[in-house]
Amino acid sequence: MSLQTPLGRVRGLGSAREGVAHWSAQRVSAVLLLPLSIWFLSCVLPVLGQPYSDARVYVAQPMNAFLLLTFMLALIYHALLGVQVVIEDYIHTRWLEVGLQVAIKLIAFLAALATAFALIRIVLGA
Amino acid sequence: MAVERPLSPHLQVYRPQLTATLSILHRITGLLLSLGGTLLVGWVLILAQGPDHHEHLQAFANGSIVKWLVCAGFYVFVFSLVYHLLNGIRHLVWDAGYGLDIPSAYRSGWAVVVLSIVITALLAWRAMNGGAA
Numbered sequence: 001m002s003l004q005t006p007l008g009r010v011r012g013l014g015s016a017r018e019g020v021a022h023w024s025a026q027r028v029s030a031v032l033l034l035p036l037s038i039w040f041l042s043c044v045l046p047v048l049g050q051p052y053s054d055a056r057v058y059v060a061q062p063m064n065a066f067l068l069l070t071f072m073l074a075l076i077y078h079a080l081l082g083v084q085v086v087i088e089d090y091i092h093t094r095w096l097e098v099g100l101q102v103a104i105k106l107i108a109f110l111a112a113l114a115t116a117f118a119l120i121r122i123v124l125g126a
Numbered sequence: 127m128a129v130e131r132p133l134s135p136h137l138q139v140y141r142p143q144l145t146a147t148l149s150i151l152h153r154i155t156g157l158l159l160s161l162g163g164t165l166l167v168g169w170v171l172i173l174a175q176g177p178d179h180h181e182h183l184q185a186f187a188n189g190s191i192v193k194w195l196v197c198a199g200f201y202v203f204v205f206s207l208v209y210h211l212l213n214g215i216r217h218l219v220w221d222a223g224y225g226l227d228i229p230s231a232y233r234s235g236w237a238v239v240v241l242s243i244v245i246t247a248l249l250a251w252r253a254m255n256g257g258a259a
Contacts, residue, residue, distance in 0.1 A: 030214050037211050046256055052180040056173055079160040111167045118174035
């Protein structure tokens with residue numbers, strides 16, 4: 001027996017049954033980001049202001065490139081999940097909400113691809 | 127089609143509290159970090175492009191007015207990362223079921239505030255002495 005009102009059922013309201021997966025993915029990516037963020041703050045931060053050759057040599061080291069790629073992919077994924085909830089919570093104009101939800105997914109997808117291509121290029125020294 | 131009902135949290139009737147402030151700060155820093163992450167992708171792309179593009183970037187970042195903006199933006203990003211990291215640990219501990227009573231929530235809240243400021247200051251001090259910001 002369902003306690004849902006007929007009006008609610010007609011409007012297609014209620015759980016989409018995706019909440020737990022989203023919640024848990026947000027936390028798993030957070031756990032991955034804990035050590036990576038500490039590494040980023042302590043090691044990569046000074047590199048951001050360095051001259052080209054020094055910065056490139058640092059990022060080209062396989063271990064640094066691997067950690068940076070992992071950090072940025074986890075960051076992009078974690079950010080996508082977080083921004084999605086912020087849009088759901090605060091944007092109540094339907095067309096804008098849907099537009100933003102699509103836009104952030106495209107941006108995240110492109111950002112992840114661009115990062116991977118750029119880092120592979122740097123490591124291979126092209 | 128949509129039924130207009132009042133939205134639940136009537137924030138204006140509450141006195142500002144540490145826990146609520148830190149909660150919204152977690153969201154704000156999260157949004158700022160999303161923005162900063164996008165800029166970081168740009169930095170990696172420019173690094174892959176070659177020295178010419180990187181020179182343009184550094185020339186731009188060293189412009190007289192832009193320099194201060196870049197510097198301010200950089201420290202907002204660093205603070206956001208430190209705060210979101212520490213408060214994220216607080217959230218994970220809550221998710222595990224610990225520290226949910228009010229005194230503990232305030233203690234961990236103040237700890238996060240103090241630690242974020244101290245760690246950001248230490249990172250700024252290191253950047254100024256190491257010459258690279």
